[in-house]
Amino acid sequence: MKFKCAELKEFEIVGRPLPKGDEKMPVYKMTIFAPDEIVAKSRFWYFLRQLKKVRKVNGEILRMTEMSNSSPTKIKNFGIWVRYDSRSGSHNMYREYRDVSRTGAITQCYRDMAARHRARPHSIQIMKIEVVKAADTKRPVIKQMHDSKIKFPLPHRILKFNKKSIFVADRPSTMQ
Amino acid sequence: MLYKRYIEIGRVCFIRLGDDIGKSGVIVDLVDQKHLLIDGPDGIGRKVLRLNQVALTDIKINIPRGCKTKTVRTAMAKEGVEAKLAATSLVKKFAAKNAKAQLGDFARFKNRVAKTASNRKIRSTVRKLKKSS
Numbered sequence: 001m002k003f004k005c006a007e008l009k010e011f012e013i014v015g016r017p018l019p020k021g022d023e024k025m026p027v028y029k030m031t032i033f034a035p036d037e038i039v040a041k042s043r044f045w046y047f048l049r050q051l052k053k054v055r056k057v058n059g060e061i062l063r064m065t066e067m068s069n070s071s072p073t074k075i076k077n078f079g080i081w082v083r084y085d086s087r088s089g090s091h092n093m094y095r096e097y098r099d100v101s102r103t104g105a106i107t108q109c110y111r112d113m114a115a116r117h118r119a120r121p122h123s124i125q126i127m128k129i130e131v132v133k134a135a136d137t138k139r140p141v142i143k144q145m146h147d148s149k150i151k152f153p154l155p156h157r158i159l160k161f162n163k164k165s166i167f168v169a170d171r172p173s174t175m176q
Numbered sequence: 177m178l179y180k181r182y183i184e185i186g187r188v189c190f191i192r193l194g195d196d197i198g199k200s201g202v203i204v205d206l207v208d209q210k211h212l213l214i215d216g217p218d219g220i221g222r223k224v225l226r227l228n229q230v231a232l233t234d235i236k237i238n239i240p241r242g243c244k245t246k247t248v249r250t251a252m253a254k255e256g257v258e259a260k261l262a263a264t265s266l267v268k269k270f271a272a273k274n275a276k277a278q279l280g281d282f283a284r285f286k287n288r289v290a291k292t293a294s295n296r297k298i299r300s301t302v303r304k305l306k307k308s309s
Contacts, residue, residue, distance in 0.1 A: 073222040075205050098208050153179035176232050
């Protein structure tokens with residue numbers, strides 16, 4: 001079971017079935033989002049086993065590299081294609097998130113799926129993640145940020161409560 | 177207008193929580209309703225912060241959305257943001273609070289003695305005025 005206390009990491013894992021003699025074995029590459037290397041390798045074999053006739057016992061990982069963020073200070077719109085198992089069946093979804101990195105967006109996706117659909121990480125499969133241009137985004141939550149003159153106040157701002165002042169003479173001001 | 181300070185591109189923010197507490201930066205872009213992309217001088221660089229880590233100031237500069245760090249810094253210099261910030265109550269209060277926390281035991285003693293003396297003077301003057309009236 002995956003635990004995700006922090007942001008997930010992106011791994012590119014390349015593996016192949018073990019050669020039985022001199023024959024050339026096919027090589028498979030996957031992008032896995034996981035909290036650490038161990039889980040990443042495990043998920044790699046899990047998916048590869050579903051797709052091809054190769055198991056961890058009969059295979060080897062040729063390369064595993066952790067992918068770094070290409071532009072960590074540029075905000076991007078990510079479209080994520082997900083397949084998940086609900087209580088009564090399996091469904092495909094297209095979800096959009098705004099973030100600075102792929103791993104940030106995927107982490108948001110897992111949290112969001114857990115919140116909105118009670119989907120646990122083991123029942124979620126990330127099929128594809130892509131940067132989507134602002135004009136091609138579909139979700140209004142994402143589209144609302146695509147305003148070059150975006151501006152909003154912070155009305156009735158309630159900051160972390162200061163326990164030293166439980167009883168005060170005057171009502172605290174919530175004007176920012 | 178009821179609200180004078182907005183979350184907008186170019187708004188100068190004071191960072192009140194987190195690793196960069198006490199520093200200030202400019203809002204360069206908005207990730208979503210709860211996250212900002214802030215940029216500032218060498219001290220903080222360009223990073224994503226949560227809305228509640230930040231307090232808004234009255235200062236706003238003119239920068240295009242998502243512009244480069246160099247553009248932000250030249251705009252900040254042109255508008256004299258640093259000087260304006262030093263005059264804001266947020267920065268002044270933070271500096272005062274910091275200074276007080278840094279005081280040693282002797283400094284605290286000196287402050288206490290000075291405060292007692294001044295309070296005594298004030299009380300005696302008030303009493304004299306009350307008696308005379």
